[in-house]
Amino acid sequence: MKKNSTSLRVRLPVLVFALEVLVVVLYSVFVTYDDQTNALLQNNKTQPLENTVYQDYPFFADIQVMIFIGFGCLLAFFRRYGFGGMVFNFLTATFAIQWAILVQGFFHFYYDGQIHLGVINLINAEFACAVVLISFGAVLGKTSPVQLLVMALLEVPVFGVTEWIVVEHLKINDAGGSILIHLFACYFGLGVTFILYRPSLNEGHSKEGTTYQSDLLSVLGTLFLWVFWPSFNCALTLRGDDQHRAILHTFIGLSASTLTAFALSALLSKNGKLSMADVQNVTLAGGVTVGASVDMMISPAVAYVLGMLGCTACMLGYKYLSPFLARRLRLQDQCGIHNLHGLTGLISTIAGICAILLASEETYGPSLYQTFSYRAPQQGDPQLGELQKLIPGLEAGLGRTAKEQALYQVVALGSTISISAVGGVLTGLVLKLPYLASPTDEFCFDDELFFNVPLDEDQASESVPKLITLMYLNVITFTLKMKGNAQYSYLL
């Protein structure tokens, strides 16, 4: 096996089968059914229709559509990298979820020596998978499927640890995952692409453009993400009014960012025309920006303003920051994830902190201590008993104040960014190892490298100009020869 060959014939099967054996062994030793899935634990007190599957499965299915179809189509925007975008997304997502079931299982669903499995684990695993796919956006077209699987293999555990720190220990508000998902994914992806820097790509690449069809397919992906984003942002919030608000705010935020994206796309283009890249990406900014405060009582108007702000930051990022990052900081960010997930994630974090500082019993009533569960009085505090009269199931919290919590949010922000950036850089170093089928610069963004690509009518016609030129030169040469005279060489 040659060191730098890009043939997948040996390396992909070897890696995949190794991963599969690992997964099967770990599943068979550690994974069992949870109490909603285990037949043995059902009895005459369990109501089949109250099984949590009926609460979780609709959100799971919606997020599946986002992951496999939304991301898949969105990433298929390159001229001749549609297969790569859609299909490597499929491959990477599939493995990331399998792997996240194990990794997150150890952190969150492990007891009695086993990981307990239900659809709720799948939803969590899909979030980890979304993280990997966002990071993938930074290196789209520059990585082999072998590298992508290795990236997923490494990113999921780093994410698992961060999630464990942030969710279990810092206990932050981040219902839509702006910090934990979007910022983590962004800085991890930037770390990877920093190491995988390819100077030649800064000069532009002949395959980097789009076609009419690829733009349409990509915007279809955007629409799937847009439509189901409320399910993404609300899937893990508290049931009831919290989830209801999360849906409303996500919709309003996306809606505001979409309108703004169209305005800015026209405003910032030289010829007053819209750009499809803006429609494909910038319209989605609002979904991230509302994330950290999506379940709070921020009011519909503020959700709208957040959508506008996020969109503006994202658009300016694409226009001015991305070229700068690529040329000066070795950060070649193919899909501009720093704009769509980084800048918007930062705004979202700040908005979340403001919303936390402003949250009061006046606005939330006693359910303040549910939405902000860490503010509930600690076990033993007499105030807890008072509150439990109002909200029967209220659990003891940490007795934090709003200001203390704001600090925790900042700590979470800092640690997420640092861990992810370092993790990304280290992962990038691993991806530079030989035998991982990394494409040469010339074959970046080109499906020919990893796929048997059908010879299209399109492609057939591509060869026509060559044919003409050949014939033309032929005729001219012949004519010149005939005249034995070079005076007509202007024709060439």
Add this chain to the structure above:
Amino acid sequence: MKKNSTSLRVRLPVLVFALEVLVVVLYSVFVTYDDQTNALLQNNKTQPLENTVYQDYPFFADIQVMIFIGFGCLLAFFRRYGFGGMVFNFLTATFAIQWAILVQGFFHFYYDGQIHLGVINLINAEFACAVVLISFGAVLGKTSPVQLLVMALLEVPVFGVTEWIVVEHLKINDAGGSILIHLFACYFGLGVTFILYRPSLNEGHSKEGTTYQSDLLSVLGTLFLWVFWPSFNCALTLRGDDQHRAILHTFIGLSASTLTAFALSALLSKNGKLSMADVQNVTLAGGVTVGASVDMMISPAVAYVLGMLGCTACMLGYKYLSPFLARRLRLQDQCGIHNLHGLTGLISTIAGICAILLASEETYGPSLYQTFSYRAPQQGDPQLGELQKLIPGLEAGLGRTAKEQALYQVVALGSTISISAVGGVLTGLVLKLPYLASPTDEFCFDDELFFNVPLDEDQASESVPKLITLMYLNVITFTLKMKGNAQYSYLL
């Protein structure tokens, strides 16, 4: 800024930002959470899992798919107007929903000086949005995004008023919106296109055709509309058996019209081949035709017959009526909305009236007074008490007879058509104002006007014939010059 320029650079951002400021101000002053969304109104008696979001969100999500993906793909059928079809649909729909939340909010969800917001408002707003998008079908490819936003700005309030008259005052049966949504949208759209008449388009337009790919994308849109149409028709019906029937009838109606569409497409074509335009549009006729009686006990067989009838009317409309309307009545109806929404809407209205006249306690039992709530006895009528023993929650009605109600349906039909037609004409006049970036005739149905269109392999090959011709002429000219003789000019 030039009066007739089609550059969006200034006009689109100016309009969008003005609308956004308007929306934000109105949202912040008037829009608050409803009692299912407001944390303050939750207490130990409210069950989170009984929040109405769980009844409404699945239907909301399905209709989102129809609006953004179904309509988006369906409207992308023109050869070089795929971006316009899919993306202007995205823009217009987004604004229409934002705006309808306010307009319908004032009519239906306004109390205590505020509009109260939950997912149920979003479903209502999506219906208003569907109205705008159907009307858009009449002027597809002939209008700028600026004009489309202005159209949405004007159409939503006119629709809001009509809805208020028809639903709140006339109190009609129209679960699937055949009168209120489809007929309104149709005659509004025809009013607009009447004013925007472009004689030159009657001669045919080089960009008006489809391609293999655009036909496939468009039929994909049809399939999304087809699959989720039952959710559209049942979203606002009474829960329980009414909603169950609405789903059944919509499915059966669509199913019958699909089969019929294939038969008629073959029958009416000269060469015995199927036409994709028929598959894209006429198959959907049944969804409209069952609309006005979709929740009633019409029987599955009648739903089937309605699907067949609607499809036949729609197909004949495309074949014979549309060309006549375009040439004689200045009604250039790009997508044939008069066939798919107008003719079918009329049949549906008549079917609805028949179903109302035939409805009896024998068929419906006491739930007659729920499905036809205006027939319930008035407050104070002793019969009301009797019925309330059978149906505990039954509300007092208007004590109308079936025949009276039939009259109300006719009045609703008449007023909907008149208001919408007049509203459409007036809106058309506004859209003719300068500075709205209206495309010239030549650039109708052409994405080049408003988008940075990628240079495709397709397009690259388009220039090949020109290149050849140029070279060919070059060679000939040279040869002739060489011989100093015009006798070979037949080659040109």
Add this chain to the structure above:
Amino acid sequence: MKKNSTSLRVRLPVLVFALEVLVVVLYSVFVTYDDQTNALLQNNKTQPLENTVYQDYPFFADIQVMIFIGFGCLLAFFRRYGFGGMVFNFLTATFAIQWAILVQGFFHFYYDGQIHLGVINLINAEFACAVVLISFGAVLGKTSPVQLLVMALLEVPVFGVTEWIVVEHLKINDAGGSILIHLFACYFGLGVTFILYRPSLNEGHSKEGTTYQSDLLSVLGTLFLWVFWPSFNCALTLRGDDQHRAILHTFIGLSASTLTAFALSALLSKNGKLSMADVQNVTLAGGVTVGASVDMMISPAVAYVLGMLGCTACMLGYKYLSPFLARRLRLQDQCGIHNLHGLTGLISTIAGICAILLASEETYGPSLYQTFSYRAPQQGDPQLGELQKLIPGLEAGLGRTAKEQALYQVVALGSTISISAVGGVLTGLVLKLPYLASPTDEFCFDDELFFNVPLDEDQASESVPKLITLMYLNVITFTLKMKGNAQYSYLL
């Protein structure tokens, strides 16, 4: 009307209208509402929100997406048969469901002289429809829409009878339909294609390839099937933990087969590249393989292994078995249904039998007698009373042992395969009758035959080479003429 003409002008409308009249008459005589849909049967004890429509409709909608969009896109993979794949799927599916409502209605929902209709019937009918569409895969591109409707007309009743035997009489475990749906569909389709054998197609066909766009569309179909397959496999299982497990196992099985498919695709290709046909088909194998035991306590690890096994069998089938079947056994299986549904179905059946033999009260607790209802004690057995204390609603069973049941599964396997194969052969003979617009060999896989296909830019460019050649010859001829000399003929 000519015997072998392929014009649809008369034959399609005649057949469709005949079928529609048949359906309308039978619906009006025999079909009524079931007790969840009939207004008359609602009273003050029925809770609208407990209507079964809320349990069934989400699964129905998901399967609709699979049938109309998933299958539709997947079957659009041929270069110039995208319309045929997507649109004939639409036509055939629509009729198959209408027809299955009647056929299955007579077998399963018939009482008081009527077929009783609710959304649950539609789910059942969609399964029958899936059967027809899988069989369609064997003859894709070689059959006219008239033939496809006739095939649906004949296959649905044969399936109905088989279902009646297997489900009502043999009472087998087959939640995901591996035996009843996949194996039936496979062997029926093979029976049909055996009779419709076209020797010339074994030499390859110029239209049989794919294009870049058609491959992308087809993989999009795969993704829709992949995402919603858990809904397919769980729609008719017991509510509660059984359904929960079915979702988990389907997801895990698909996930394992996807990863394996990528590995094998690279491993078995000569140049170490991935093939899109593998991504489109082989990734789905796991969904079938887990089918027969999908609701049982097989453990997540075993679901994973089943996915890997099914995928391997499927891939080897495509690679080695399909060419053999086509050349030696006259089985030209266009989509390779024998690999994706046959081989996997066999593995699934064996796995199901093993799971049945291993099932014990130790693993399942008393709910053993629900998941394996035939093992519940018979009416009158005192053990039944004991169990009913633990599970209040438990119904009397047949008192079968696990081994007895294994035998029943084998009998079901045998009878399903025999009935379907014979049914397929007989149906094939009917499809060979004249007047059914069967395409000639030359026009197989060609949309030109049955559709008005738009003249694409693509196609326009196809004619360019011809144009060049013509001009080139012209110039050369002229030049030679000019010189009166043949010495330059090397240019030709």
